Amino acid sequence: MSLARRRSHFTTAQPEEAMWRRNRVGSLIDLGRHDEAAEELARARALEPDAARLAELEARLRDQP
Numbered sequence: 001m002s003l004a005r006r007r008s009h010f011t012t013a014q015p016e017e018a019m020w021r022r023n024r025v026g027s028l029i030d031l032g033r034h035d036e037a038a039e040e041l042a043r044a045r046a047l048e049p050d051a052a053r054l055a056e057l058e059a060r061l062r063d064q065p
Contacts, residue, residue: 022051
């Protein structure tokens with residue numbers, strides 16, 4: 001099972017766990033699935049708006065071609 005698929009599994013099993021969603025955002029960016037990453041980033045932000053890693057993920061997403 002790929003890392004992205006495992007992270008997707010965790011977000012399904014624990015949808016209110018923001019950490020799993022942030023981790024999934026990073027995987028989606030790495031895979032070039034930027035639209036999905038942006039949607040997942042919004043979900044993560046809604047769950048835990050003050051998480052420090054959100055800014056890093058947002059910058060990575062913004063810097064994609």
